[in-house]
Amino acid sequence: MKQVLGILIVSAVVLVSCKQDGSTQLKSGTNLNPEIEQKIDNLLAQMTLDEKIGQLNQYTSRWEMTGPAPDNIDSVAFYNLLKEGKIGSMLNVTGAITTRRVQQYAVDSSRLGIPIILGYDVIHGFKTMFPIPLAEAASWDPEVAKLSSRIAAIEASAAGLHWTFAPMVDIARDARWGRVMEGSGEDPFLGAKMAYARVKGFQGEDLAEENTIAACTKHFAAYGFAEAGRDYNTVDIGERTLHNMVLPPFKATVDAGVATFMNSFNILNGVPATADSYLQRDILKGEWGFDGFVVSDWNSIGELIPHGLAANREEAAKLAITAGSDMDMEGNCYLLGLKSQVEKGEVDEVLVDDAVRRVLRIKFRLGLFDDPFQYCDAEREMEVTLSESHLNSAREVAKKSIVLLKNENSILPLKKSGQKIAVIGDLAGSKDVPLGSWRAQAVSNSAVSLVEGIASAVSNVSSLYYEKGPLYVKNQRTFATHLQFNETDKSGINQAVDAARKSDVVVIALGEDCFQTGEGRSQVDIGLKGLQQELLEEVYKVNKNVVVVLMNGRPLEINWMAENVPAIVEAWHLGSEAGNAIADVLFGDYNPAGKLPVSFPRSVGQAPIYYNYMNTGRPTGGDAVFWSHYTDEQNTPLFPFGYGLSYTTFEYSEFRLSSENLTMGGELKVSAIIKNTGEVAGEEVVQLYIRDLVGSISRPVKELKGFEKIMLEPGESKEVSFTITTKDLEFYGINNRWEAEPGDFKLWVGTNSSEGLEGEFELK
Numbered sequence: 001m002k003q004v005l006g007i008l009i010v011s012a013v014v015l016v017s018c019k020q021d022g023s024t025q026l027k028s029g030t031n032l033n034p035e036i037e038q039k040i041d042n043l044l045a046q047m048t049l050d051e052k053i054g055q056l057n058q059y060t061s062r063w064e065m066t067g068p069a070p071d072n073i074d075s076v077a078f079y080n081l082l083k084e085g086k087i088g089s090m091l092n093v094t095g096a097i098t099t100r101r102v103q104q105y106a107v108d109s110s111r112l113g114i115p116i117i118l119g120y121d122v123i124h125g126f127k128t129m130f131p132i133p134l135a136e137a138a139s140w141d142p143e144v145a146k147l148s149s150r151i152a153a154i155e156a157s158a159a160g161l162h163w164t165f166a167p168m169v170d171i172a173r174d175a176r177w178g179r180v181m182e183g184s185g186e187d188p189f190l191g192a193k194m195a196y197a198r199v200k201g202f203q204g205e206d207l208a209e210e211n212t213i214a215a216c217t218k219h220f221a222a223y224g225f226a227e228a229g230r231d232y233n234t235v236d237i238g239e240r241t242l243h244n245m246v247l248p249p250f251k252a253t254v255d256a257g258v259a260t261f262m263n264s265f266n267i268l269n270g271v272p273a274t275a276d277s278y279l280q281r282d283i284l285k286g287e288w289g290f291d292g293f294v295v296s297d298w299n300s301i302g303e304l305i306p307h308g309l310a311a312n313r314e315e316a317a318k319l320a321i322t323a324g325s326d327m328d329m330e331g332n333c334y335l336l337g338l339k340s341q342v343e344k345g346e347v348d349e350v351l352v353d354d355a356v357r358r359v360l361r362i363k364f365r366l367g368l369f370d371d372p373f374q375y376c377d378a379e380r381e382m383e384v385t386l387s388e389s390h391l392n393s394a395r396e397v398a399k400k401s402i403v404l405l406k407n408e409n410s411i412l413p414l415k416k417s418g419q420k421i422a423v424i425g426d427l428a429g430s431k432d433v434p435l436g437s438w439r440a441q442a443v444s445n446s447a448v449s450l451v452e453g454i455a456s457a458v459s460n461v462s463s464l465y466y467e468k469g470p471l472y473v474k475n476q477r478t479f480a481t482h483l484q485f486n487e488t489d490k491s492g493i494n495q496a497v498d499a500a501r502k503s504d505v506v507v508i509a510l511g512e513d514c515f516q517t518g519e520g521r522s523q524v525d526i527g528l529k530g531l532q533q534e535l536l537e538e539v540y541k542v543n544k545n546v547v548v549v550l551m552n553g554r555p556l557e558i559n560w561m562a563e564n565v566p567a568i569v570e571a572w573h574l575g576s577e578a579g580n581a582i583a584d585v586l587f588g589d590y591n592p593a594g595k596l597p598v599s600f601p602r603s604v605g606q607a608p609i610y611y612n613y614m615n616t617g618r619p620t621g622g623d624a625v626f627w628s629h630y631t632d633e634q635n636t637p638l639f640p641f642g643y644g645l646s647y648t649t650f651e652y653s654e655f656r657l658s659s660e661n662l663t664m665g666g667e668l669k670v671s672a673i674i675k676n677t678g679e680v681a682g683e684e685v686v687q688l689y690i691r692d693l694v695g696s697i698s699r700p701v702k703e704l705k706g707f708e709k710i711m712l713e714p715g716e717s718k719e720v721s722f723t724i725t726t727k728d729l730e731f732y733g734i735n736n737r738w739e740a741e742p743g744d745f746k747l748w749v750g751t752n753s754s755e756g757l758e759g760e761f762e763l764k
């Protein structure tokens with residue numbers, strides 16, 4: 001074991017050391033501010049090794065836990081550590097007054113007075129909650145993601161926070177994985193656009209502004225490819241999948257100037273990401289020139305021990321720092337294990353200095369050395385938090401995140417008067433579920449419920465009947481408890497059926513509790529849990545005019561519903577204004593335009609399912625046996641990636657290519673005319689997909705390469721065009737680098753990943 005470790009470590013150091021004399025040399029960023037670097041030099045020169053390591057040490061306030069607690073820090077010890085300069089950062093401390101208190105102590109009591117950086121999981125809003133990121137990606141509108149991140153940063157920074165652990169940019173193809181809700185779905189192109197926008201939103205123009213916070217791209221890397229969709233599980237994917245599918249959104253955030261990265265819990269191709277210097281040193285800090293710092297995930301350095309890479313904390317510290325993990329979140333490995341490794345000569349102090357430099361750099365960029373308290377502003381906190389304008393924006397973003405999956409006979413939109421409406425389901429009355437998982441400082445039960453939203457939309461509430469139906473979840477719901485679903489207590493079904501019977505139309509909310517998704521919430525069954533299916537079928541027996549409003553954080557298996565009920569509205573977990581936003585859609589005040597950022601499977605057995613798959617050698621076969629298919633289910637998803645309806649219809653025509661040939665380095669224009677052929681104005685997301693027909697490696701059957709959202713009045717037409725450059729055709733191929741290869745390409749302009757006008761061109 002020792003020997004294997006030795007080899008690993010040596011190879012990692014070799015990757016970072018290139019000086020002739022054998023000393024360690026590290027790549028630094030390209031865009032450095034000499035004044036800040038000089039200040040860092042001055043500070044580093046004054047720091048003891050303990051103080052340096054302190055900068056790399058991060059603790060949670062004990063008031064909120066997002067993972068297993070470290071075992072040996074009590075609160076007295078904690079204050080002593082702050083005093084000794086042995087804590088560089090904290091997470092989960094919030095509120096202008098509290099953060100000021102902690103910062104004051106750190107600055108006043110420690111020898112060098114270095115401010116601490118305070119982080120928090122501000123994933124989709126701070127107090128004003130926006131849709132979960134997966135939902136927001138369904139807007140296919142990066143400006144929307146930028147807006148919600150901007151507002152989240154305004155609220156979080158006023159509460160004294162400097163840093164969010166977002167955006168989460170993990171590509172996810174497996175609905176079993178609970179963290180699907182936290183990212184932008186299955187596609188690297190859409191994911192990169194949303195990730196870029198979120199960083200811009202959090203960080204604004206200047207990190208030193210009082211209302212901007214440092215973003216943190218996570219989880220580096222491939223965490224979303226956990227085997228069998230089980231959280232924290234092993235990932236084994238090829239180099240090409242890593243580069244072509246996983247890394248693009250990460251790279252996009254570096255292009256956006258992201259301040260920090262977080263590594264991931266998983267093993268990637270044999271090496272836990274936290275100890276992977278190929279990822280962190282070669283790609284991130286090397287090739288991409290990232291000059292911020294990498295924080296570990298919660299105790300992911302300590303987890304190198306159960307991963308079987310390190311025998312103890314010291315070895316774990318050595319592996320992590322060597323691989324480029326700069327800050328230790330909750331692991332205590334740097335605090336307790338790094339010093340001895342440096343003293344023994346196992347770790348070159350240059351590595352420690354580089355990590356400290358990176359941490360200090362971000363503290364300088366945030367303006368913390370100029371004014372450690374500029375973020376702790378109780379007055380600003382009162383003024384901006386949950387402001388009317390923030391809530392209005394939350395409603396706008398939520399509306400845009402809704403996807404209309406089915407609308408037979410135009411049952412939607414509903415009428416605001418002259419119709420009796422039954423609103424059914426435990427989720428319909430919930431003011432908490434719409435807040436979603438990873439809800440930061442949201443006040444419990446503070447969302448507008450669906451029934452409230454509908455009640456304020458209709459002209460006369462006496463035409464509304466609300467019946468909760470059976471309870472969905474039996475026990476106390478919290479971020480850290482396992483849910484128990486009600487499988488037996490059917491009380492409430494009869495009342496719901498009665499309400500349905502006497503109504504013209506039924507709106508029934510079904511789906512998932514918000515704490516069914518998120519970290520640690522993987523499931524093998526992605527159907528409707530509890531008594532929901534039974535409730536739906538009983539209601540449907542007495543009234544066929546059923547509109548299902550889905551509230552969920554992952555794609556669900558909903559075949560019966562898709563086959564039987566006339567309308568399905570995918571409303572995810574939409575945040576503070578959920579009920580109002582859904583009502584806007586149900587009553588036609590807003591014409592839905594969202595498109596799925598993930599494929600909805602017909603069966604969980606299809607997982608992982610995604611539109612940009614490889615063709616295989618046996619892609620078709622009809623009734624025959626020996627081709628790539630299931631004998632008991634189709635290959636296709638129930639609803640494909642990019643799918644979503646509107647209250648109007650769009651016709652695509654006049655597909656045009658500026659040329660059938662593209663020369664290397666040149667460009668090509670593809671266009672189509674889109675016409676609104678329905679009765680109402682509506683938005684359409686026009687999508688461009690490309691297929692490289694023959695390559696040095698197999699290429700996906702389709703890849704999203706562009707999209708544009710347009711607004712069309714009834715009868716109006718618009719030309720939408722996309723410019724294709726050879727850069728768009730590049731992929732990480734047989735030569736282990738990004739390049740475009742000459743040959744034939746197909747392309748589609750259409751309304752989702754499975755429909756579109758088609759053309760061909762050749763790259764010469």
Ligand code: BGC
Binds near residue numbers: 121298519
């Ligand atoms: C999660 C991270 C999160 C961190 C801090 C971890 O368990 O994986 O995404 O940022 O906790 O709360």
